[in-house]
Amino acid sequence: MESAVQKISDDSFIDLATLSVAELDRLHFEEESYTAEKVRQTAPLSRERADLLQRGYALVHAVMQEKGAKQGRVKKAFGANRHYCSLVNNEVRNIRKRKKNIIFFEAGVGGGLVLDALRDENDLRIMGCDFCIEKKLADDPRFELHEGAIDQSLQRVEDTSIDLFYWNDVLEHILDDEIDQYMNLIRRKMADRGTVITITPNKHVGPGDISRLFLPPGSRAAGFHFHEYSFHELCDLWTRYGFRTKRCVFLNPLTKAIWNGPRSSFGIRCVESLRRSIELIAPAILPMTLRKVAIYVLESIVSINEKSSYNVQNVKMGSGEGDEASLFS
8 A cells, every 4th residue: 555654653564645634734733743752762862763753744744745735735845935045046146246146045945945046046056955855856957955954964974065945834843952962063164154044833823743733822833843943942042143133023923924034233133132032922822822012023933043153162051951842844
């Protein structure tokens, strides 16, 4: 049976084609939450953890594809859209103003929507990784892709070489006991003034993974969103590892269109202060529906940061205990 997959929880096989949409959602939640808990018990950056995650993502991918087929829509890009492609293209053009040859790296390439948007760019080396890479992408000579974890993939890239690093709905999949190694590795691989574009769900309107279908709003994610961030946590995270805020970006919650806010240092500080205030007030006084409007409109989940010139070495981050906090969602 082509639609049969092996469950991680008990190693039994199940035919996805025989399940309803509701049953697929339940299977998705049960297997992802089970695997996430097993992953937490493995050693950081270990082969055991990477293999377990790869199995988990492959299973979830198969379930989501089957669900999409039953609903008449198979997802080609997980979370990506044409507005995000425009955002990346704009950053490439900005970097070209000071540099001809550019290296781009996408962590979590998904269906390759962003990669395809960059295909016709000259003097652009396109690299990336994901746990599961479609054959058409893997065989495409225009792209240099590696199937595996981000840390394994970045180790293959020369230090201080990446001009633009992009990840969409990926940061939240990194465990707290690995974030220090990941952030230091990304900084080491980034070129001087290299730009990082981060798109990640806001924890105040979470959970953002499959848990949202089964747990109350505001619950800690139980699946592969191991740590969902708030706006101020995300800002502090990049600052801690030697990156400054390059642009203030807003995301339209309905159309997903992107509006670029102020670029001056003063304007950026003002907008950051406003967002922090909204984040403190909205969860405390607004019901969930209005909270989503406030958070998504006034507090963007899009972060654009630039590597600062000062050196940061062996930065240690807290464990994240007490934070409201699981590649597919």
